[in-house]
Amino acid sequence: MTTYQPAIHFKDVRYSIDGKPILGPITGSFPAGRITTLVGPSGAGKTTVLKLCNGLLSPDSGEILVQGHPVESMEPTALRRKVGMALQDAPMVSGSVYDNLALPLRLQKKELSEADAVSWLEDVGLSSEYLHKKATELSGGQRQKVSIARTLVNRSDILLMDEITSALDRGSRREIESLVTRINEKYGTSIIWITHNLEQAISIGDYTWVLIAGELVETGESRILEDPTDERVRRFVKGELK
Amino acid sequence: MSPIALSLTLIFVLIPLFLSRTLNLGLEKDTVIATVRSIIQLFAVGYILKFVFDSDSYIYILLMIALMIFAAVHNASKKGKAIPGIIWKITVTIIAVEVLTQGILLGFGIVPATAQYIIPISGMVVGNSMVLSILFLNRFTSEMDAHRNRTELILSLGGTPKQAVHSQLTDAIKASTIPTIESQKTMGLVQLPGMMSGQIIAGADPVQAVQFQLLILFLLLTTAVVSSILLGFLSYPSLFNERMQMIRQTNE
C-alpha cells in the first residue's frame, strides 16, 4: 500500500526470432490493480509482449519483473498460474465444456465441482446447459467465453487477454467488458488487454501501451489515444497504419 | 532349388521389363538396379549367415545384430530430423527392444540360444522396431504441428511439458501401433505370413510353422508397443527448454 509497485515491469527488453528483431528495447510498466489496454497495428508484437509476461517466451536481453520478482527466478508453472492468459484463438481441448473448465485444476491433480463450473459459466454469461456440450460444437463467441472462464479458474493475480472480444458481437462484447471490469474491481486483479478496437481501449482501459513495429511508442492514461501527440500514434489512431 | 530353376526365376523380371519397354513406362532402369541389388545383397547375407552359423561364435552373432541395428537406426533417423538428438534416441529404443525380447526368449528358453534362431528373430524385431519408429515419428511430429495451440494452452494454464504433449503423444502411440494389431486380426485369413509360407515351402510341418509364426506375431506386438512408447517418452522432452517453453523448430 505504501510503495507503488507495478504488476509487471519491462526493463530494456528485447526479443528476436532467428536473429530478426521483433521487439524492443522496451521499458515500461503495467500498473497493479488496473486495466491496461495494449494497442498497435497487427504484427507490432502485442502477443509477444503477453507471452513474455507469463514466461511462454523469454527475452533475449533485459529484465521482466512480475510483482517485483524477475521472471526467471520463478518456477514456470507457478508464474503461469499467477499470470493467467486467454489465448487469441481460444483453443479448446477435446471433450466437454466442463472438461475445459476443469483443465487448470486437473493439471494440478485437483477437481472442479460442477457447481463451481456452473458459476464460472454464469460469470461469463453462459447458462448451465452449456456445461456438458462438446467444446467443438460451440460458436466462436461461446468458445471465447469458455476460454475466459477457464483462465479465471486459476484465480490469477494478473490476467492477460489477447483480443478476446474480436470474435464477439456487440452484446457479448459488452458482457465480457463488464465481467472483466468487475473482476478487476472485486479482486484487484491487474489486467493487460490487447484490443484492436480503439474505442474499447479507451473506454475499458485505465492505462494504455501503444506498440508500433516492436517499439513502445506511447504509454499513459488511456485518453492519450483521444488526442495523441506522437505522430506515429496519431497516424495509427487515424487508421493510416493497419 | 536347382541352378536352372533359379535362373528361370528371372522370367519374373523379364515380364515387367518387357511391359515397361512396350508401354513406355520408364521402369527399366529401376527394375534392373533393384534386381541386381537384391541378388547381390541377399546372396551376401546368405553366405554371411552360413559363415556365422558354421563358426558358432557369439562374437559374430553380436556383430550381425549390431550391423542390423546400425542400418535400422540410419534408416529411421532420416525420417525424424525435426527432433533434436533423434539418432541416439532411436538407437536406445531399438537396442532396448532387442534386449527385452531376446532376454525373454532366451531367458525362458522359449527358443534355443543358437545363431539359427537369434539372428532371424532379431532381424524381424529390429526391422519392425525401425518401421514403428518411423511411423511414430511421422505421426508425432504431425500431431505436434497440428495441435501447437493446444500445447501452448496447457503450458499457459500452468501445465508441464509432459501434460502439454500428453494427448498428442498417446494419439501418436495409438496410431502407430494400431496397424500391427489390426493386421494380426486377419492373419491367416487374408494372407499367409511370409515367414510361415517360406517354412512350409522349405518343407516344414505346417502346424510347427504356425507355432513359430505365432511366436513372431506376439513378439512383434511387444516390439510395436514398446518401441513407440519408449521413443515417445525419449523424444518429447527435447521439444521444450528448461523454462518449459516450446522450442521453435527451424523450418525443416
Ligand SMILES: Nc1ncnc2c1ncn2[C@@H]1O[C@H](COP(=O)(O)OP(=O)(O)O)[C@@H](O)[C@H]1O
Ligand atoms: N512463430 C513465429 N515465427 C516467425 N515470426 C513470428 C512468429 N511469431 C511471431 N512472429 C512475428 O513477430 C512479429 C510480432 O508478432 P505478434 O506478437 O504476434 O504481433 P501482434 O500480436 O501485435 O499481431 C510479427 O511480425 C510476426 O510475423
Ligand SMILES: [Mg+2]
Ligand atoms: Mg496477436
